[in-house]
Amino acid sequence: MQADPNTSPAAANLAAIRAGIARAERDSGRRLGSVTLIAVSKTYPGHAILPVLEAGQRVFGENYVQEAAGKWPVLREAWPGIELHMIGPLQSNKAREAVALFDAIHSLDRPSLAAALSKEIARAGRSPRLFVQVNTGEEPQKGGVLPAGLAGFLAACRDEHGLTIEGLMCIPPADEPPSAHFAFLAKLAAEHGLTGLSMGMSADHEQAIMLGATHVRIGSAIFGARG
Numbered sequence: 447m448q449a450d451p452n453t454s455p456a457a458a459n460l461a462a463i464r465a466g467i468a469r470a471e472r473d474s475g476r477r478l479g480s481v482t483l484i485a486v487s488k489t490y491p492g493h494a495i496l497p498v499l500e501a502g503q504r505v506f507g508e509n510y511v512q513e514a515a516g517k518w519p520v521l522r523e524a525w526p527g528i529e530l531h532m533i534g535p536l537q538s539n540k541a542r543e544a545v546a547l548f549d550a551i552h553s554l555d556r557p558s559l560a561a562a563l564s565k566e567i568a569r570a571g572r573s574p575r576l577f578v579q580v581n582t583g584e585e586p587q588k589g590g591v592l593p594a595g596l597a598g599f600l601a602a603c604r605d606e607h608g609l610t611i612e613g614l615m616c617i618p619p620a621d622e623p624p625s626a627h628f629a630f631l632a633k634l635a636a637e638h639g640l641t642g643l644s645m646g647m648s649a650d651h652e653q654a655i656m657l658g659a660t661h662v663r664i665g666s667a668i669f670g671a672r673g
């Protein structure tokens with residue numbers, strides 16, 4: 447069933463975002479469908495997510511383990527094929543719950559978290575796909591590995607913790623043009639032979655796609671401004 451875009455702003459927004467992603471894929475010579483849209487549903491209750499599910503969206507992003515654990519199990523029962531991505535900061539003591547709940551984690555950024563995830567992945571016998579967050583703007587308040595520490599951290603993930611890393615993620619500084627950060631993240635991923643690039647949000651995802659994003663994380667442009 448398709449939600450009626452005339453009665454659901456979120457479904458209409460989703461259709462417009464999908465069209466923009468397809469246009470950016472085409473304009474940058476990328477294969478159509480090569481970019482995964484993660485609909486960021488943090489702070490939105492289940493009933494606000496329903497029209498987006500009805501419109502066929504199945505990949506969602508959340509920032510808080512507790513919030514995601516509260517709302518997604520029931521939606522998952524009703525809607526098969528949902529893929530959940532953890533995109534917010536993750537505390538090591540939430541690693542067990544995160545491994546059980548999420549299909550991908552975009553915020554791996556320190557050895558203690560790598561160790562906790564490794565332990566829980568072994569225990570659970572299931573592994574979310576993993577992205578290492580890079581603090582490309584070197585902002586003190588922001589999560590992410592500093593660029594200078596990336597090579598060492600990737601080596602530790604692989605050699606000490608037995609983790610397979612799919613790609614890199616960044617959140618550019620709010621007050622800088624994001625393109626330079628996207629290009630930098632793409633360069634770092636290429637240097638390390640990583641194919642995944644999680645970058646681009648509501649305001650800048652078309653630029654991110656031009657610079658190689660494989661995953662864009664879009665919240666407010668679909669669901670409306672968060673309260």
Ligand SMILES: *Cc1c(COP(=O)(O)O)cnc(C)c1O
Nearest residue numbers: 486533647648663664665666667
């Ligand atoms: C909230 C959030 C997003 C979505 O931001 P919008 O501007 O609403 O599209 C993307 N990525 C991360 C890491 C976020 O925390």
